[in-house]
Amino acid sequence: xxxxxxxxxxxxxxxxxxxxxxxxxxxxxxxxxxxxxxxxxxxxxxxxxxxxxxxxxxxxxxxxxxxxxxxxxxxxxxxxxxx
Numbered sequence: 001x002x003x004x005x006x007x008x009x010x011x012x013x014x015x016x017x018x019x020x021x022x023x024x025x026x027x028x029x030x031x032x033x034x035x036x037x038x039x040x041x042x043x044x045x046x047x048x049x050x051x052x053x054x055x056x057x058x059x060x061x062x063x064x065x066x067x068x069x070x071x072x073x074x075x076x077x078x079x080x081x082x083x
Contacts, residue, residue, distance in 0.1 A: 021053035042066050
C-alpha cells in the first residue's frame, strides 16, 4: 500500500510512490532539522549533496538504519549501566 502524502495541515493530498523523490532541502524545511544533521543522522554524508534528491524508498531505508543504530546505542548504554 503506498504511503499517503500530507500537506502542512495533515490533510491527505495524494499517494506517494516509492520512486518519488524528495530533496534534502525540502526535507530540512519540513522537519526543521539542518541538512547537515539529516545527512549525518540518516547516514547520507558523502552520498548526497544538499541539492540532491532521495527516493521515498531510499529515505525509508535510511530512516530504518538510523532507528536500528539508535536502538543498538541504547542497548549498549543499558548494558554499561547494568555493569
